[in-house]
Amino acid sequence: MAKIIAGVEFENEVLKSDLPVMVDFYAEWCGPCKMIAPSLEALSQEMAGKAKVVKVDIDKESDIVTTYNIRSVPTLMFFKNGEVVDKIIGAVPKEVIFDKMNLLL
Template structure:
């Protein structure tokens, strides 16, 4: 399984996220977003630490706004956990690594 954060686009979103066989955490972010930059290294660590349990993907809302609109993204960073194409859980705002791991463990069966 991929051990790093992958970047998805509007064209690859359905294949990479919706058709994935296991859980995928998607980070909706933008270049100008300070809190998004703060959680980037945390997402990298979690992607490596939990590589056997989930994939982590990033989607730039400025470049792929139609996907952000599809999920009603109002503030960033927003993290949405998908499992087999279903939206399982959502976390808005920057979180610590321990908070993110707790969120994921609670929502990954």
């Protein structure tokens, strides 16, 4: 299951991770976020041990949102070695998300 992270956890779970990480910037009120949630859960399970999937609630984490200039949700950011290497804005098919994640492995 994708872990919801906050504050200082972001640095440890994403920036200092030895594994590639996909961060789902979402909001509880966001319909498209809810649409892609099952795909993200499937990705989290399939990638267990190879990559991480974490979630950041944009309404609760304004510092992280500002740092990464998140303007719409869902925004999926892909990190490798602490750096943003790719992103997807908006709801997309499961295959698109899986393909992006596989490129990081």
